[in-house]
Amino acid sequence: MQITHQKKGKYLLIQAAGRLDASWSDHFADTLLTQVRHGHHHLVMDFSNLSFLSSAGIRSLARIYKELIQVKGGFQIIHATSFVDNTLKSTGFGMWLTEKPPADMPVGKAAEEPVRPGQIEFHLLEQDASLRLLVPASWRPWQMATPDRTVVRKFGEMDFALGIGSASGNFEEARDHFGEFMAVAGNVVYQPPKEGEHPDFLLSQGDFVPEMLCLQTLQCTGKMSHLMRFAPGKHTLFYGVGEIAGMALKQLDADALAFVLLGEIDGLVGSTLIRSPGLLTEDRSIPYPEIKGWVSFCAERVYAGQQALIFGLAARKDAVQSGGLLSRVSATMGCYLHAHATVFPYQPLQNGKIDLNTTIQRFFDGAPPVAMLHLVEDSRPAVGLGESALIRGACWFSPVNNPEGLL
Amino acid sequence: MNIVIGAFTMGLVLALLTLGMLISFRMIRFTDITVDGSITLGAALASLLIVNGWSPWTATLLAVLAGSVAGMITGILYTRFNIQMILSGILMMTALYSINLRIMGRSNIPLLDTPTVSNGVESVLLGLTGGATRIHILGWPVPLSDFSVLVSSLLICVIVAIALRYFLLTHLGTALRATGNNPQMVRAQGINNKSMVVLGLALANGLVALSGALLAQYQGFADVQMGIGMMVWGLASIIIGEALVGKRSIGVMITGAILGTIFFRLLIAIALRWGLNPNDLKLVTAVFVFVALVAPYWMKLLGKNVFGGTRHA
Amino acid sequence: MEGPVMLEIKNISKTFAPKTVNEVRALQQVSLQISKGSFTGVIGTNGSGKSTLLNAIAGNFELDRGSVVLDGQNITRWPEFKRAKLIGRVFQNPFAGSAAGMSIAENIVMAMRRGRGWSLRTAVTSSERREMAEKVHSLKMGLEDRLDNPIGNLSGGQRQALTLLMATWLKPKLLLLDEHTAALDPKSAAKVAELTSKIIAEEKLTALMVTHSMQQAVDLPGRIIMMHRGQVVEDFRDEMKQRVRVPDLIRVFERVQKMELFDQSVAEMLEQQYV
Numbered sequence: 001m002q003i004t005h006q007k008k009g010k011y012l013l014i015q016a017a018g019r020l021d022a023s024w025s026d027h028f029a030d031t032l033l034t035q036v037r038h039g040h041h042h043l044v045m046d047f048s049n050l051s052f053l054s055s056a057g058i059r060s061l062a063r064i065y066k067e068l069i070q071v072k073g074g075f076q077i078i079h080a081t082s083f084v085d086n087t088l089k090s091t092g093f094g095m096w097l098t099e100k101p102p103a104d105m106p107v108g109k110a111a112e113e114p115v116r117p118g119q120i121e122f123h124l125l126e127q128d129a130s131l132r133l134l135v136p137a138s139w140r141p142w143q144m145a146t147p148d149r150t151v152v153r154k155f156g157e158m159d160f161a162l163g164i165g166s167a168s169g170n171f172e173e174a175r176d177h178f179g180e181f182m183a184v185a186g187n188v189v190y191q192p193p194k195e196g197e198h199p200d201f202l203l204s205q206g207d208f209v210p211e212m213l214c215l216q217t218l219q220c221t222g223k224m225s226h227l228m229r230f231a232p233g234k235h236t237l238f239y240g241v242g243e244i245a246g247m248a249l250k251q252l253d254a255d256a257l258a259f260v261l262l263g264e265i266d267g268l269v270g271s272t273l274i275r276s277p278g279l280l281t282e283d284r285s286i287p288y289p290e291i292k293g294w295v296s297f298c299a300e301r302v303y304a305g306q307q308a309l310i311f312g313l314a315a316r317k318d319a320v321q322s323g324g325l326l327s328r329v330s331a332t333m334g335c336y337l338h339a340h341a342t343v344f345p346y347q348p349l350q351n352g353k354i355d356l357n358t359t360i361q362r363f364f365d366g367a368p369p370v371a372m373l374h375l376v377e378d379s380r381p382a383v384g385l386g387e388s389a390l391i392r393g394a395c396w397f398s399p400v401n402n403p404e405g406l407l
Numbered sequence: 408m409n410i411v412i413g414a415f416t417m418g419l420v421l422a423l424l425t426l427g428m429l430i431s432f433r434m435i436r437f438t439d440i441t442v443d444g445s446i447t448l449g450a451a452l453a454s455l456l457i458v459n460g461w462s463p464w465t466a467t468l469l470a471v472l473a474g475s476v477a478g479m480i481t482g483i484l485y486t487r488f489n490i491q492m493i494l495s496g497i498l499m500m501t502a503l504y505s506i507n508l509r510i511m512g513r514s515n516i517p518l519l520d521t522p523t524v525s526n527g528v529e530s531v532l533l534g535l536t537g538g539a540t541r542i543h544i545l546g547w548p549v550p551l552s553d554f555s556v557l558v559s560s561l562l563i564c565v566i567v568a569i570a571l572r573y574f575l576l577t578h579l580g581t582a583l584r585a586t587g588n589n590p591q592m593v594r595a596q597g598i599n600n601k602s603m604v605v606l607g608l609a610l611a612n613g614l615v616a617l618s619g620a621l622l623a624q625y626q627g628f629a630d631v632q633m634g635i636g637m638m639v640w641g642l643a644s645i646i647i648g649e650a651l652v653g654k655r656s657i658g659v660m661i662t663g664a665i666l667g668t669i670f671f672r673l674l675i676a677i678a679l680r681w682g683l684n685p686n687d688l689k690l691v692t693a694v695f696v697f698v699a700l701v702a703p704y705w706m707k708l709l710g711k712n713v714f715g716g717t718r719h720a
Numbered sequence: 721m722e723g724p725v726m727l728e729i730k731n732i733s734k735t736f737a738p739k740t741v742n743e744v745r746a747l748q749q750v751s752l753q754i755s756k757g758s759f760t761g762v763i764g765t766n767g768s769g770k771s772t773l774l775n776a777i778a779g780n781f782e783l784d785r786g787s788v789v790l791d792g793q794n795i796t797r798w799p800e801f802k803r804a805k806l807i808g809r810v811f812q813n814p815f816a817g818s819a820a821g822m823s824i825a826e827n828i829v830m831a832m833r834r835g836r837g838w839s840l841r842t843a844v845t846s847s848e849r850r851e852m853a854e855k856v857h858s859l860k861m862g863l864e865d866r867l868d869n870p871i872g873n874l875s876g877g878q879r880q881a882l883t884l885l886m887a888t889w890l891k892p893k894l895l896l897l898d899e900h901t902a903a904l905d906p907k908s909a910a911k912v913a914e915l916t917s918k919i920i921a922e923e924k925l926t927a928l929m930v931t932h933s934m935q936q937a938v939d940l941p942g943r944i945i946m947m948h949r950g951q952v953v954e955d956f957r958d959e960m961k962q963r964v965r966v967p968d969l970i971r972v973f974e975r976v977q978k979m980e981l982f983d984q985s986v987a988e989m990l991e992q993q994y995v
Contacts (some may be wrong), residue, residue: 288987299981376993455815588819597804597835
């Protein structure tokens with residue numbers, strides 16, 4: 001079978017010729033889902049040359065339909081041959097069939113896509129929304145963890161946080177289990193400090209509000225004011241996390257902000273605690289090679305093609321005095337950053353202005369997260385891996401109205 | 408007729424050498440150059456002992472033992488001291504040249520009117536013919552002494568062939584053959600492949616020395632140069648034998664080696680009769696072995712071109 | 721439950737071509753205990769030392785350090801052929817385990833007498849032939865009627881099946897399998913793998929199998945040892961082994977490789993970046 005596609009306005013016109021049966025259905029679905037991944041959420045399928053459609057073919061159409069519905073897209077089938085028309089109607093999928101192409105689809109040969117350096121759009125969500133920053137625990141490597149250095153925090157729907165903590169209730173139990181965590185909109189993901197372990201998570205449900213014993217935490221409470229959508233253009237194939245933060249800082253013209261970033265991964269660079277800081281018996285520096293037993297480093301750009309949920313705080317370079325709990329990142333953008341990323345299996349994102357809570361909820365309702373990283377920029381000359389980057393996605397952000405704690 | 412008898416006798420005597428080489432070259436797959444030295448060793452020791460009044464049987468037996476020791480030393484050089492296969496043989500062969508001169512005391516021992524291993528057969532035959540010293544075979548007169556040498560060589564050759572076949576089919580013989588095939592496999596079966604190589608070379612050179620001892624008695628002399636080129640002759644005989652009867656089983660291979668040697672001696676006798684310069688004999692043999700070694704490869708190429716590569720090699 | 725110790729390896733090390741540019745530290749202080757009746761898989765990257773470990777047990781070379789004790793006997797100084805009395809072995813190369821020019825029967829007869837000393841009795845007798853035919857029949861390859869055919873005429877899969885049969889003909893104290901299905905076509909590989917499991921289970925053998933297939937390792941009833949750069953980096957046994965799946969093994973490999981790439985420069989970079 002032959003599949004061709006053509007961009008027509010907001011629609012993608014698919015022309016399929018041949019037989020859509022068991023031997024082609026997987027290829028057909030994969031081809032179209034790749035288009036969905038590329039942000040085409042409105043498909044028009046011209047089946048004038050499709051001679052046969054089997055149940056396997058219908059199943060692949062249903063698979064595509066399900067993905068599209070999730071992102072508020074859809075497809076319609078035009079010019080179906082009588083066999084395909086009958087098959088679809090008699091199996092109850094007649095609603096996919098339409099007589100004519102949608103009225104707003106341009107006819108004739110599509111104009112060349114304008115060459116854009118990259119596709120970025122900003123949406124204003126709430127004019128005066130902002131976040132309040134709280135740093136109730138500020139562990140620095142490699143301090144010994146003691147009960148008085150920890151604090152119990154609850155993370156509700158208005159809270160965003162990252163840091164190092166444990167889900168265990170008391171210090172004695174938590175001692176062996178301090179690891180990276182992040183909290184976004186009432187969902188807490190935490191990484192047990194052991195190599196190869198999957199991250200675990202706590203979700204607020206009903207009266208339950210997730211609670212962490214925190215050794216280090218940067219917590220923001222409030223609402224997001226802006227949404228930025230980004231997608232690759234002709235010249236920009238991906239966006240660095242520091243770069244995105246830099247653009248957001250510029251948009252807000254603020255000294256500091258917090259952001260939630262959700263997008264398809266080009267590659268993440270980061271490290272993870274593999275031994276709980278609770279096991280330190282004194283404040284000290286850990287030299288190489290002992291350090292290898294305490295943190296792991298990803299060693300290559302990882303998790304390409306999967307989806308990352310990132311929470312981070314960023315501050316303008318010239319506004320920062322010491323760096324504090326932020327590390328310097330992105331030479332070009334020149335901002336300070338602290339971000340944790342959770343990796344989820346891929347799910348498509350709806351285009352346009354989308355809601356933070358409902359979008360994120362979908363990820364937590366789906367397949368569990370596979371990894372968590374403290375993002376770092378690998379700035380080593382020649383061999384450095386650079387910074388983490390995303391291909392396309394959404395970034396919600398808001399200024400931090402008391403950035404003093406960061407600066 | 409005398410030429411034919413001579414070729415047959417010579418063939419049977421040298422068949423023992425070929426059988427020895429069958430063990431080293433084909434069974435344990437050892438390119439053993441010791442042969443050129445150990446055949447002379449057998450001849451030299453047997454001659455010396457016979458000249459000094461020892462029984463030809465004892466002399467021959469001791470020659471066999473000496474040959475075995477020579478083979479063993481080659482094997483030990485190879486297995487214990489990790490010297491290359493060919494070099495181990497060359498070292499032993501070179502050493503044997505001096506040893507043989509030492510044994511003989513000069514470069515040649517004539518055996519004139521001394522008893523030989525065929526004396527017993529001759530006296531039996533004399534009894535049968537009623538004292539006539541010539542018998543007629545197919546109408547040709549043949550000296551009884553020559554005929555008795557032929558008969559005794561045949562007897563020895565047949566006995567050795569049967570014993571060798573039996574041995575190669577025993578557990579020990581099976582292990583010996585496997586050593587040449589796949590030493591790694593032999594080790595995995597709990598057999599010391601190095602001992603097998605030493606044993607194989609001892610057996611092989613024992614047979615070669617036996618051949619040498621009988622040859623000296625048949626020819627009537629031992630010469631320090633007599634071993635030169637013997638390895639190539641033996642190899643030629645093996646190849647001819649394999650071409651004649653194939654190598655389906657141990658029995659066939661042994662028969663082939665004997666027939667091959669006799670056939671080879673007949674060819675040489677005919678060639679010499681037709682006027683081939685005896686000095687060219689070794690060159691001709693070398694060329695023959697060369698052709699025999701590369702011919703299968705050429706045939707394969709030819710077969711591929713002619714039959715489109717459908718036949719198996 | 722684990723039985724008594726059958727094989728005990730203590731701190732063995734082997735460096736090939738020491739003090740040259742080609743120096744390979746093939747085994748570094750490897751210690752291992754294999755209990756009686758267990759079936760252990762050894763996995764690792766190329767050059768990780770997994771085959772070297774098997775060769776060290778089989779006695780292909782002399783160790784630089786350490787000891788190997790099999791069934792209570794210290795075999796560290798035993799030559800390979802002597803160890804073969806206790807150890808059955810199947811190689812990766814299906815042609816390595818049998819003598820191509822000899823018949824099936826002659827090959828088997830050597831295995832039937834493995835480690836029993838050598839006699840001058842005829843090797844292949846009719847009673848032995850009957851015993852062979854019976855056991856070869858269990859392979860269901862129709863080879864029992866072809867005992868006098870040269871083993872070299874058989875396919876790789878058939879030869880490997882026979883080699884396996886030979887290696888276990890006299891119950892070995894330890895069976896070493898060195899990627900013995902890797903060089904076979906998929907169908908033969910599956911057949912030989914199945915045969916392996918069957919024989920090991922029926923004879924209650926103690927076996928150590930090097931494999932490049934993580935799935936094969938996961939499917940083993942016993943234990944998985946993971947090697948890297950001449951060291952045992954992971955040992956999945958008991959409940960851990962029940963839980964482990966292929967992705968877990970891959971993660972361990974990734975972890976080991978990550979560890980390796982974590983050098984001084986990463987440490988310095990993290991010192992600045994990690995907060």
